[in-house]
Amino acid sequence: MNTSETPSTSSRSQRSTVLWPAFAMTVWFVVVTGLVFPLAVYGIAQVAFPRQANGSFVHGPSGQIVGSVLIGQNFTKTEYFHPRPSAAGSGYDAANSGGTNLAPTSDKLINGLPDDPKTRNVDESFAGVKQLAVAFRNENGLSSSTILPTDAVTRSASGLDPHISVANAMLQSGRVARARGMSRDEVLQLVRDCTDPPFLGVFGDPAVNVLKLNLALDQTKKP
Amino acid sequence: MTLSAVLQVLIFFGLVLLVTKPIGVFMAKVFEGESTFLHPALGWLERSTLRWLRVRSDDDQPWHRYALSLLGFSAVSMAVSYAILRLQGWLPLNPQHMGTAQMPAHLAFNTSASFTTNTNWQSYSPELTLSYLSNMVALAIHNWASAAAGIAVAIALVRGFARHSAKGIGSFWVDVVRATVYVLLPISFLGALVLVWQGVPQNFLPYQTVTTLEGAKQTFAMGPVASQEVIKMLGTNGGGFFNANSSHPFENPNNGVNLLQIVMIFAIPAGLTYTFGKMVGNVRQGWAVFAAMSVLFLAGALICVSQEQTGNPLFTRLGVQAGNMEGKEVRFGIPASALFATVTTDASCGAVNSMHDSFTPLGGLVPLFNIETGEVIFGGVGAGLYGMLMFAIIAVFIGGLMVGRTPEYLGKKIQKYEVQMAMLAILVLAASILLFTALAANADFAKSGAGAAMNTWPGSAYGGADNAYGATTGNLNNAGAHGFSEILYAYSSGTGNNGSAFAGITANTPFYNLTIGLAMLVGRFLMILPLLAIAGNLARKKQVPATAGTFPTDGGTFVVLLVGTVILVGALTFLPALALGPVVEHFQMTGLQTK
Numbered sequence: 182m183n184t185s186e187t188p189s190t191s192s193r194s195q196r197s198t199v200l201w202p203a204f205a206m207t208v209w210f211v212v213v214t215g216l217v218f219p220l221a222v223y224g225i226a227q228v229a230f231p232r233q234a235n236g237s238f239v240h241g242p243s244g245q246i247v248g249s250v251l252i253g254q255n256f257t258k259t260e261y262f263h264p265r266p267s268a269a270g271s272g273y274d275a276a277n278s279g280g281t282n283l284a285p286t287s288d289k290l291i292n293g294l295p296d297d298p299k300t301r302n303v304d305e306s307f308a309g310v311k312q313l314a315v316a317f318r319n320e321n322g323l324s325s326s327t328i329l330p331t332d333a334v335t336r337s338a339s340g341l342d343p344h345i346s347v348a349n350a351m352l353q354s355g356r357v358a359r360a361r362g363m364s365r366d367e368v369l370q371l372v373r374d375c376t377d378p379p380f381l382g383v384f385g386d387p388a389v390n391v392l393k394l395n396l397a398l399d400q401t402k403k404p
Numbered sequence: 405m406t407l408s409a410v411l412q413v414l415i416f417f418g419l420v421l422l423v424t425k426p427i428g429v430f431m432a433k434v435f436e437g438e439s440t441f442l443h444p445a446l447g448w449l450e451r452s453t454l455r456w457l458r459v460r461s462d463d464d465q466p467w468h469r470y471a472l473s474l475l476g477f478s479a480v481s482m483a484v485s486y487a488i489l490r491l492q493g494w495l496p497l498n499p500q501h502m503g504t505a506q507m508p509a510h511l512a513f514n515t516s517a518s519f520t521t522n523t524n525w526q527s528y529s530p531e532l533t534l535s536y537l538s539n540m541v542a543l544a545i546h547n548w549a550s551a552a553a554g555i556a557v558a559i560a561l562v563r564g565f566a567r568h569s570a571k572g573i574g575s576f577w578v579d580v581v582r583a584t585v586y587v588l589l590p591i592s593f594l595g596a597l598v599l600v601w602q603g604v605p606q607n608f609l610p611y612q613t614v615t616t617l618e619g620a621k622q623t624f625a626m627g628p629v630a631s632q633e634v635i636k637m638l639g640t641n642g643g644g645f646f647n648a649n650s651s652h653p654f655e656n657p658n659n660g661v662n663l664l665q666i667v668m669i670f671a672i673p674a675g676l677t678y679t680f681g682k683m684v685g686n687v688r689q690g691w692a693v694f695a696a697m698s699v700l701f702l703a704g705a706l707i708c709v710s711q712e713q714t715g716n717p718l719f720t721r722l723g724v725q726a727g728n729m730e731g732k733e734v735r736f737g738i739p740a741s742a743l744f745a746t747v748t749t750d751a752s753c754g755a756v757n758s759m760h761d762s763f764t765p766l767g768g769l770v771p772l773f774n775i776e777t778g779e780v781i782f783g784g785v786g787a788g789l790y791g792m793l794m795f796a797i798i799a800v801f802i803g804g805l806m807v808g809r810t811p812e813y814l815g816k817k818i819q820k821y822e823v824q825m826a827m828l829a830i831l832v833l834a835a836s837i838l839l840f841t842a843l844a845a846n847a848d849f850a851k852s853g854a855g856a857a858m859n860t861w862p863g864s865a866y867g868g869a870d871n872a873y874g875a876t877t878g879n880l881n882n883a884g885a886h887g888f889s890e891i892l893y894a895y896s897s898g899t900g901n902n903g904s905a906f907a908g909i910t911a912n913t914p915f916y917n918l919t920i921g922l923a924m925l926v927g928r929f930l931m932i933l934p935l936l937a938i939a940g941n942l943a944r945k946k947q948v949p950a951t952a953g954t955f956p957t958d959g960g961t962f963v964v965l966l967v968g969t970v971i972l973v974g975a976l977t978f979l980p981a982l983a984l985g986p987v988v989e990h991f992q993m994t995g996l997q998t999k
Binding site for chain 1: 456549632648663
């Protein structure tokens with residue numbers, strides 16, 4: 182390095198303290214933070230944590246991959262616990278995440294939208310909290326006076342929420358037990374086994390992993 | 405508000421308090437060129453980088469050259485990002501074949517401006533739009549560079565106070581290199597590994613399709629998520645690898661990671677308050693700034709959490725619990741979601757683990773107002789400290805007016821020039837937010853002519869909108885007061901360089917991409933330039949010794965004055981707009997009206 186040249190006295194070197202470094206710094210960030218850093222993390226991750234690094238996929242009873250333990254998937258059959266409604270694509274589309282972004286005062290959110298008969302190719306219908314609450318009660322044989330947990334009738338932020346609340350699982354457990362010919366206690370035991378506790382007992386809410394729970398049900402007793 | 409909610413806020417705050425001093429001491433050493441425990445391991449990288457830049461480690465720039473370096477670097481790196489985004493179809497690491505169809509010129513401009521300015525506003529859906537290389541190189545490099553540049557500007561301003569009778573305020577290049585090598589790289593490296601361990605993917609696989617337990621097909625977006633996620637939080641950038649951002653289980657799989665993410669948002673901004681105190685020779689000055697930030701943070705967090713827990717009376721009427729879970733994840737629950745929303749908008753992060761658009765009106769007002777205070781509540785890395793020091797200058801000026809003597813701050817006389825520059829920065833930000841909002845609330849593009857000519861892009865196929873013409877309010881997801889809030893939030897977020905959104909607004913149109921893109925550039929650079937001018941002017945001044953008449957700026961009175969100034973400036977500027985949006989909507993909700 183040339184120590185005799187002081188940047189503040191030479192106009193030529195003053196210019197070079199902006200132009201060349203601006204280019205060189207950009208190249209440096211591209212190489213070091215844009216390529217070397219992610220590739221280094223990739224290399225270590227693939228060796229140390231290959232399962233997590235590749236999507237935390239889980240296997241079903243016959244050994245095939247049935248989904249990711251981190252990502253919710255749709256269930257509609259009576260013998261399975263059902264996830265929350267989803268706004269990701271046409272529902273639990275893990276390549277198109279997102280929420281409804283509807284306001285708390287949105288008429289669409291609360292009262293839903295019917296399909297417009299004029300546009301036959303497009304389905305504008307949208308189930309609002311009102312319709313979702315009716316459907317949840319009917320599905321699970323609940324009276325209209327049963328107060329529903331909010332997560333059962335609202336859509337998550339990601340549309341891929343893998344969890345339901347414990348209260349939601351409790352309300353579904355009767356239906357699942359009947360469909361499988363299991364006792365409600367057996368089902369509730371599995372619900373407890375598949376509940377992720379809050380971090381350090383404080384952070385977050387207890388949450389029931391729906392895919393884990395349904396896999397556990399299938400392992401215990403086929404319907 | 406539940407006990408668990410209060411505990412989550414307080415324990416989180418305790419953790420931030422715990423890391424403030426160690427990180428602050430460390431950064432003070434790094435930026436004063438002293439040796440730290442990391443220098444034996446990483447010194448070679450700093451030295452070789454400076455050699456590559458042809459910059460001497462004792463380089464010292466006057467403020468205008470410092471500013472020119474920042475602008476030059478931002479311009480060059482923004483151009484590179486723009487080019488990579490437009491050319492992504494011809495570049496490698498693109499298993500999903502994303503091309504220019506997904507990335508038209510107006511979106512590429514908006515996106516490269518967004519990441520260069522540390523905003524990370526995303527008017528597109530990443531998993532439908534970007535190749536892995538675009539994520540890593542076009543976008544993530546700015547997560548590092550803009551964070552390092554923010555720290556550099558903050559340090560330069562602190563030097564303005566700390567030095568006297570000096571020409572220079574340090575070297576932009578040396579500061580950026582040191583911030584990246586010693587602060588961002590080591591923490592990010594460890595953080596990324598923790599994230600992968602906890603379930604955040606890091607791969608280059610094409611999107612994976614599996615057959616679910618019920619026999620349906622489910623396709624999973626993949627990618628090098630962890631390496632981008634970590635700097636997204638630590639650099640208070642906030643740009644998600646996926647559309648759902650930190651609510652996506654692949655970005656934020658559990659509550660341990662969630663806590664780590666919000667601590668990372670505040671870690672460097674909180675540490676910088678200590679660095680500031682240390683560099684001006686009185687750590688109590690740093691703690692005073694920290695205290696003012698803490699008051700504002702705690703107030704916002706408690707309001708937001710309690711509003712979301714109180715929830716929506718429209719739900720109760722249908723026999724559903726009131727607590728607002730629309731747009732929130734079960735694993736986080738309401739308190740951790742509302743806390744995240746407060747933290748991410750106190751700082752200029754903008755990552756979200758819940759959808760702010762679906763918050764209750766007053767719960768959603770907290771993030772909106774946080775952004776409109778200029779994000780000085782810990783704030784962005786660097787941006788928070790220089791923003792708060794700008795308010796400190798206004799505060800001592802107001803204090804000086806009240807007692808009728810020339811105000812001083814940290815031994816420097818605060819005179820006309822400093823106050824003018826600080827007011828210029830504040831007014832530019834307010835004008836950008838309010839004027840752009842007014843424009844977007846009223847604009848209407850004819851279906852023929854220029855508006856129609858711009859409408860050549862089938863955006864709906866990629867999560868955007870087709871309607872470049874028509875009223876710009878046609879792009880809103882919600883009607884009435886909340887629709888107005890969506891526009892106000894968009895330009896507040898853009899100008900404040902936050903990047904979070906009331907995301908129902910479909911901003912992926914030529915009009916919104918261009919105007920929000922401009923708002924982001926204005927918000928970043930027209931705030932930094934006056935502050936660097938202040939730094940240069942202060943550095944030249946002589947130190948005046950404190951006398952009995954000097955207003956002490958390291959005590960409780962100053963903290964109250966500073967908090968009051970932040971709230972007063974924010975409230976006076978934005979209250980009318982906020983009244984039209986969230987406040988009106990609050991009364992609609994409590995009156996059980998829907999729109």
